[in-house]
Amino acid sequence: MFNILIITHGNLCEELKSSVEFILDNKLNRKIFTISIDEDSREFDTYSNRISNFLIEANHNIIFTDMFGGTPSNISLPYFKKGFVEIISGVNVPMLLKACVLENNDNFYEAVKIIVSSCKENIIVAGDLEIA
Amino acid sequence: MFNILIITHGNLCEELKSSVEFILDNKLNRKIFTISIDEDSREFDTYSNRISNFLIEANHNIIFTDMFGGTPSNISLPYFKKGFVEIISGVNVPMLLKACVLENNDNFYEAVKIIVSSCKENIIVAGDLEIA
Numbered sequence: 001m002f003n004i005l006i007i008t009h010g011n012l013c014e015e016l017k018s019s020v021e022f023i024l025d026n027k028l029n030r031k032i033f034t035i036s037i038d039e040d041s042r043e044f045d046t047y048s049n050r051i052s053n054f055l056i057e058a059n060h061n062i063i064f065t066d067m068f069g070g071t072p073s074n075i076s077l078p079y080f081k082k083g084f085v086e087i088i089s090g091v092n093v094p095m096l097l098k099a100c101v102l103e104n105n106d107n108f109y110e111a112v113k114i115i116v117s118s119c120k121e122n123i124i125v126a127g128d129l130e131i132a
Numbered sequence: 133m134f135n136i137l138i139i140t141h142g143n144l145c146e147e148l149k150s151s152v153e154f155i156l157d158n159k160l161n162r163k164i165f166t167i168s169i170d171e172d173s174r175e176f177d178t179y180s181n182r183i184s185n186f187l188i189e190a191n192h193n194i195i196f197t198d199m200f201g202g203t204p205s206n207i208s209l210p211y212f213k214k215g216f217v218e219i220i221s222g223v224n225v226p227m228l229l230k231a232c233v234l235e236n237n238d239n240f241y242e243a244v245k246i247i248v249s250s251c252k253e254n255i256i257v258a259g260d261l262e263i264a
Contacts, residue, residue, distance in 0.1 A: 009154060012147040012225075019141045019198060022171070039154070066151060066225040068256040080258040090255035092224035093144075093198040112257060120252050123222035124200040125244060126212040 001104040001111065002060035005051070006091060007035045007072040016064075020096045028100050031057070037072050047075050060084055060108050062099060062115070064091035086112045094122035133236040133243065134192035137183070138223060139167045139204040148196075152228045160232050163189070169204050179207050192216055192240050194231060194247070196223035218244045226254035 006013040013034035021028060033054050035047060055061050063079065065072040068089040076087045086108070088095065098118040102111055138145040145166035153160060165186050167179060187193050195211065197204040200221040208219045218240070220227065230250040234243055 008225075009151045010147055012144070012151050015142055015144040015147045019144050022141060023199075023202070067155075067229070068226075068254060070155070077258060082259060087258035088255065090224050090226050090251065092222050093140075093202075094200075094222050095255075097199070109259070112259065116255060116257055119222065119255055122200060123220065123227075123248060123251055125248055126209060126219035127214060127241070127244065 001030065001102070002062055002108065003030060003054070003058040004032045004096070004099055005035065005054050005061060005063045006032065006065075006096070007037060007051075007063060007076055008066040008091070009037055009039065009070065009072060011036050012066060016091060016093065016096060019093055020100055023093070023097060024100055029102065030100060032096075032100070035072075037075075039071060044075060051076065051079055055079060055085060061086075062112065063087045064096065064099075065089045066091060083108055088112070088116060090119075092119060092123075095119035133162070133234070134194055134240065135162060135186070135190040136164045136228070136231055137167065137186050137193060137195045138164065138197075138228070139169060139183075139195060139208055140198040140223070141169055141171065141202065141204060143168050144198055148223060148225065148228060151225055152232055155225070155229060156232055161234065161236075162232060164228075164232070167204075169207075171203060176207060183208065183211055187211060187217060193218075194244065195219045196228065196231075197221045198223060215240055220244070220248060222251075224251060224255075227251035
């Protein structure tokens with residue numbers, strides 16, 4: 001259905017990938033790629049080339065970035081392509097887990113909506129729970 | 133106002149802390165501590181002791197965990213204390229940034245609400261933006 005690319009400052013992307021792989025073990029439905037941005041390197045052409053190379057591996061792709069307005073999001077936004085390449089910022093573990101276990105589905109737009117909703121529902125505050 | 137403890141599987145907590153420190157540079161308003169959980173170690177008593185030691189450093193504390201239902205959340209929940217220790221799962225960079233820059237404020241409950249709202253608002257989908 002779609003591949004996943006996580007782009008963040010530093011090695012956050014690698015740790016997010018490791019967490020998801022650990023939690024899902026062998027139930028991972030799709031490929032996860034990562035690009036770690038070093039702000040000091042300023043090798044933005046290299047990063048753009050890597051994004052391009054990733055995107056040709058599948059018809060549909062979701063790029064997850066750490067925060068809107070940061071370099072990882074800024075270098076991703078030019079690759080947005082309606083219905084084919086989506087970019088979601090504010091990545092966290094529940095968001096990636098949902099993206100990884102979604103069954104194949106022809107509707108890419110619906111998949112993105114499901115991932116974002118699931119993420120927001122899984123930001124849970126202990127004080128709001130009945131156990132509190 | 134409050135200290136921050138990030139508890140996650142693996143080194144995700146360290147990378148989240150590094151990202152926030154890098155982005156905010158010297159504008160960090162509060163202390164961030166981390167506990168990295170190794171599921172294989174099963175040293176849950178050690179982890180609990182470390183949480184206890186962290187919590188005595190400030191009157192108010194927020195514990196951020198990677199996902200609800202995982203070990204980091206499960207070992208944190210017993211430390212929930214209404215109005216003093218809050219636990220928020222689904223941690224991401226925007227959530228931590230907001231927590232780090234919040235001005236001192238006597239209302240701990242309001243601070244938690246602001247952090248969670250800010251996080252949800254900062255999960256942004258490129259296809260929903262006007263630029264799309």
